[in-house]
Amino acid sequence: xxxxxxxxxxxxLLSVRNLTKxxxxxxxxxxxxxxxxxxxxxxxxxxxxxxxSTLLNSxxxxxxxxxxxxxxxxxxxxxxxxxxxxxxERRILMRSEWGIVHQHARDGLRMNVSAGAxxxxxxxxxxxxxxGDIRQRALQWLEAVEIEAGRIDDKPSQFSGGMQQRLQIARxxxxxxxxxxxxxPTGGLDVSVQARLLDLLxxxxxxxxxxxIIVTHDLAVARLLAHRLMVMRRGEVVESGLTDQVLDDPxxxxxxxxxxxxxxx
Amino acid sequence: MxxxxxxxxxxxxxxxxxxxxxxxxxxxxxxxxxxxxxxxxMPLPHGWGTGGMQVTASVxxxxxxxxxxxxxxxxxxxxxxxxxxxxRTAGVETTERTVEASLIxxxxxxxxxPLSNDQIIIYQVPVSEPLRFIEPRETxxxxxxxxxxxxAMQVKLYEDVARFGHIATSxxxxxxxNDRYMMSPxxxxxxxxxxxDRMPALQLFGAGFEKRIYAVPPYTSVKSLxxxxxxxxxxxxxxxxxxxxxxxxxxxxxITDDNGSKIYVCSDTDYCAGRVAASEEPQQ
Numbered sequence: 042x043x044x045x046x047x048x049x050x051x052x053x054l055l056s057v058r059n060l061t062k063x064x065x066x067x068x069x070x071x072x073x074x075x076x077x078x079x080x081x082x083x084x085x086x087x088x089x090x091x092x093x094s095t096l097l098n099s100x101x102x103x104x105x106x107x108x109x110x111x112x113x114x115x116x117x118x119x120x121x122x123x124x125x126x127x128x129x130e131r132r133i134l135m136r137s138e139w140g141i142v143h144q145h146a147r148d149g150l151r152m153n154v155s156a157g158a159x160x161x162x163x164x165x166x167x168x169x170x171x172x173g174d175i176r177q178r179a180l181q182w183l184e185a186v187e188i189e190a191g192r193i194d195d196k197p198s199q200f201s202g203g204m205q206q207r208l209q210i211a212r213x214x215x216x217x218x219x220x221x222x223x224x225x226p227t228g229g230l231d232v233s234v235q236a237r238l239l240d241l242l243x244x245x246x247x248x249x250x251x252x253x254i255i256v257t258h259d260l261a262v263a264r265l266l267a268h269r270l271m272v273m274r275r276g277e278v279v280e281s282g283l284t285d286q287v288l289d290d291p292x293x294x295x296x297x298x299x300x301x302x303x304x305x306x
Numbered sequence: 307m308x309x310x311x312x313x314x315x316x317x318x319x320x321x322x323x324x325x326x327x328x329x330x331x332x333x334x335x336x337x338x339x340x341x342x343x344x345x346x347x348m349p350l351p352h353g354w355g356t357g358g359m360q361v362t363a364s365v366x367x368x369x370x371x372x373x374x375x376x377x378x379x380x381x382x383x384x385x386x387x388x389x390x391x392x393x394r395t396a397g398v399e400t401t402e403r404t405v406e407a408s409l410i411x412x413x414x415x416x417x418x419x420p421l422s423n424d425q426i427i428i429y430q431v432p433v434s435e436p437l438r439f440i441e442p443r444e445t446x447x448x449x450x451x452x453x454x455x456x457x458a459m460q461v462k463l464y465e466d467v468a469r470f471g472h473i474a475t476s477x478x479x480x481x482x483x484n485d486r487y488m489m490s491p492x493x494x495x496x497x498x499x500x501x502x503d504r505m506p507a508l509q510l511f512g513a514g515f516e517k518r519i520y521a522v523p524p525y526t527s528v529k530s531l532x533x534x535x536x537x538x539x540x541x542x543x544x545x546x547x548x549x550x551x552x553x554x555x556x557x558x559x560x561i562t563d564d565n566g567s568k569i570y571v572c573s574d575t576d577y578c579a580g581r582v583a584a585s586e587e588p589q590q
């Protein structure tokens with residue numbers, strides 16, 4: 042009989058210890074600690090200006106924190122203390138084991154080259170030099186994110202907002218990353234497109250066993266995607282726990298306010 | 307020929323020449339690396355070869371013999387004016403013959419006649435940064451060079467193959483120098499790229515707009531980028547030169563009347579004239 046491995050036996054993928062980044066007192070995020078396990082989806086919710094994006098940028102190697110540590114368990118480099126590591130290693134991580142899905146697709150896409158080149162870029166960045174293979178992989182990923190194969194040579198600027206967002210996801214997933222950072226991936230999309238994107242994301246996350254850290258102010262998105270939630274306010278984490286637990290039985294007054302402010306049908 | 311009075315030898319002052327020579331030495335020491343330098347105003351506009359002229363002015367000596375070509379030709383405006391500039395300000399001898407020249411300043415071509423180890427070829431460069439197409443930020447392109455992150459450069463080739471079925475980039479074709487630095491060969495046709503590889507002559511590049519100098523020392527490897535399944539290829543022509551009959555040199559298409567008649571002629575005028583002279587000699 043196979044011994045069932047409990048999650049406590051698995052090493053966390055990402056360990057964050059006392060991460061602090063303040064632009065000025067009260068602006069930024071302070072003293073954040075958590076562990077993220079393989080295959081886990083962590084939601085970060087909170088109002089505008091609560092430090093969600095600052096936290097995400099610090100976690101994803103785009104903003105050096107004032108203090109604190111980020112330990113990442115890398116496939117290529119082993120245990121890595123993120124901001125103490127070589128910049129070359131961090132940049133290799135960014136284009137192989139990690140992915141970043143931006144709120145605005147134009148921040149994450151190259152708008153002046155075709156969809157196929159957008160997907161292929163990461164492959165070429167990790168050393169792929171066979172055009173036919175790159176093309177084939179790009180087609181596979183377009184299909185996976187429900188974009189017609191015939192659009193492979195179109196530029197992202199000719200795509201709708203929802204398609205751009207899906208292309209951005211395909212571009213990130215093509216190198217089979219283990220950890221994806223998402224900043225409001227459904228922001229600015231209409232409700233039906235949002236639903237489709239969320240459905241797609243949920244399937245991809247489950248099928249590929251991705252770990253995800255997703256920032257959102259939309260509690261419905263958080264409930265649908267996230268296993269665990271962290272609620273932020275004024276740069277601090279005020280509550281964290283399992284998503285259902287936090288949303289159904291909020292303890293902190295701010296979380297209660299946040300949950301009660303959702304329109305009930 | 308004597309030099310014009312009131313000017314220093316070769317126009318630039320000696321301090322500026324020293325500064326440019328230091329940049330050149332650094333460029334030679336790090337093949338393909340773009341060295342910033344304090345570009346000076348030259349008495350003609352940027353984009354007319356001011357970068358190449360500053361390099362030429364810094365390395366030229368009284369004993370040198372200068373050849374200047376523009377698109378392979380010795381008799382076009384840019385070539386004539388730059389050649390006359392150095393004839394006046396440095397009083398050096400000039401020539402149109404590749405084999406006689408010790409210095410060759412060029413815009414857009416490498417001569418067909420192979421260069422030797424005692425020659426220097428100086429390229430005029432409009433855009434020195436090969437990664438600019440994919441990355442507009444200078445801070446980022448410098449980092450990409452420093453960390454040798456050149457995967458994005460393939461995106462340009464990918465776009466070509468996706469759109470045209472083959473690598474359609476035909477000039478300014480990106481190269482990797484000494485297996486380290488990605489370099490723009492300046493807008494020479496890719497026909498000339500193989501000539502850069504292990505060339506016996508010293509190759510210097512000057513970009514006046516962007517104030518960058520870079521270099522490829524003699525016998526240094528220069529590889530053109532490609533895909534495994536779409537290897538690098540140079541242009542080929544069905545026709546041969548209408549003047550000298552060459553079937554292996556770079557040909558220009560020349561329209562001869564209003565009905566669309568055209569002929570193909572060698573872009574390298576010295577090479578073409580040399581071939582014509584050689585074929586006429588035995589008959590005389």
